[in-house]
Amino acid sequence: MHTAAKTNFAEKYRQAIYKTLCAGLLLFTNSFLVFPEVSWVKSTFYWLILFPCILLLPLEIRRFPFKSKAFLGFMALPVYLCISHLWASQDEITRGFLFFLKQIVFLFTLLFSLWVTIRQNRSFFLQLTSSLVVSGAFMAFISIAQHIFINGDVFVYKELMGFSTNDSNKAAAFHSVHLGLCCCFLFFNTALRKSINAKFLLTIAIALDVALIYLTQAKGPWLIIPIVCFVLVMYKSTISTRIITSLIVASITAIVTWYFKPIEILDGMFSYRIRVTLVKESISQMEGNFLYGLGLTYKLPVSDTGLTHSHNIFADSFRFGGIIALLLMIGQVLSIVWLQVSANDNLNSFMAFVWFFVGVGLLSLYGQQVLTRPGYIWFLYWIPASITIAGYLNRSNGHSSICNGDGVNRSLQS
Numbered sequence: 001m002h003t004a005a006k007t008n009f010a011e012k013y014r015q016a017i018y019k020t021l022c023a024g025l026l027l028f029t030n031s032f033l034v035f036p037e038v039s040w041v042k043s044t045f046y047w048l049i050l051f052p053c054i055l056l057l058p059l060e061i062r063r064f065p066f067k068s069k070a071f072l073g074f075m076a077l078p079v080y081l082c083i084s085h086l087w088a089s090q091d092e093i094t095r096g097f098l099f100f101l102k103q104i105v106f107l108f109t110l111l112f113s114l115w116v117t118i119r120q121n122r123s124f125f126l127q128l129t130s131s132l133v134v135s136g137a138f139m140a141f142i143s144i145a146q147h148i149f150i151n152g153d154v155f156v157y158k159e160l161m162g163f164s165t166n167d168s169n170k171a172a173a174f175h176s177v178h179l180g181l182c183c184c185f186l187f188f189n190t191a192l193r194k195s196i197n198a199k200f201l202l203t204i205a206i207a208l209d210v211a212l213i214y215l216t217q218a219k220g221p222w223l224i225i226p227i228v229c230f231v232l233v234m235y236k237s238t239i240s241t242r243i244i245t246s247l248i249v250a251s252i253t254a255i256v257t258w259y260f261k262p263i264e265i266l267d268g269m270f271s272y273r274i275r276v277t278l279v280k281e282s283i284s285q286m287e288g289n290f291l292y293g294l295g296l297t298y299k300l301p302v303s304d305t306g307l308t309h310s311h312n313i314f315a316d317s318f319r320f321g322g323i324i325a326l327l328l329m330i331g332q333v334l335s336i337v338w339l340q341v342s343a344n345d346n347l348n349s350f351m352a353f354v355w356f357f358v359g360v361g362l363l364s365l366y367g368q369q370v371l372t373r374p375g376y377i378w379f380l381y382w383i384p385a386s387i388t389i390a391g392y393l394n395r396s397n398g399h400s401s402i403c404n405g406d407g408v409n410r411s412l413q414s
Helices: 002-034 038-060 069-087 097-120 124-151 168-188 196-216 221-234 239-259 267-284 313-341 347-366 376-396 408-413
Strands: none
Touching: 002 038, 002 097, 002 124, 002 168, 002 376, 038 097, 069 097, 069 313, 069 376, 097 124, 097 376, 124 168, 124 196, 124 347, 124 376, 168 196, 168 221, 168 347, 168 376, 196 221, 221 347, 267 313, 313 347, 313 376, 347 376
């Protein structure tokens, strides 16, 4: 009886940690859209993901596939960037080696927590994306309402900063991902297709995203979103859906362009020239250290621009880690995309692909090197990448796919 009681307690202990971890991942991911301060994002990660993982690690460490090529490929880039700190200029160092080593631990914790949660909860990814759709739509409405309230008029030449970010580019980036997820649910989820109310609400959410992104005056999403929308609309959708969607997009574009004439968003396209300049300056700054790079530092100004990063994850990785880091980054991106598109063509892998594609595209315009504390780079890059790798590790061990519940995986095939 004593042994049975110990076994029962151990199982309850394990299940309590699993539930805490699942709730923590949901709250952590949604916090990028909801919580006003970045410190909330980090606190959520430390208390509801890192701490439960420390408690769970002794119970699960033997089952984790450390020798998997997918896991090794996932960790190779951050480990190399961390090691590159050892040959960085001492004059530029503001953070020690242990700081970057902690970021590797945090990334492993993220992957480990998703691996455990996906194995235990087959519907986790559907729950995660559904919660993002709801919270993102709510925050888009709140952000637009706040913009009108503060300025007294929506028709003003002033960037919408976003309620949760106070940064126009980050707000536009987060809601670009949200828009892509809404489109996936609208076009490819067979369960939602039968609900007129759900389709109506998703359409409203998409319209709010388009309005918010336009009001932020961010230019990056206007390069990425049309590509994503074209793929989504043209991929396995009916002719009527294609026509209706095209008309909706054309109408919204015409309306906002006519009403918001003071927002000369197209003129801002010339600002992309500075990004080309930043990339060139980053390369020239390397002074021949093309193989190993300058070595990773927390902040390193790009020549005389005054900016601390090159606004491009590939260029910044190349600047700090040289050709080796660049090849590791390209290999990581391509392998993650391959895992997404080859995962039996299910809705969840497709949504992970859209999330990751939008994230990488925007980080090519706004990003920096990827070994950072939990922040916007995590939402745009590491979270979708970790979800993909965690799903693959579970599939390769005979567990469920990314999120395999209630027939959702067959949504794209109908």
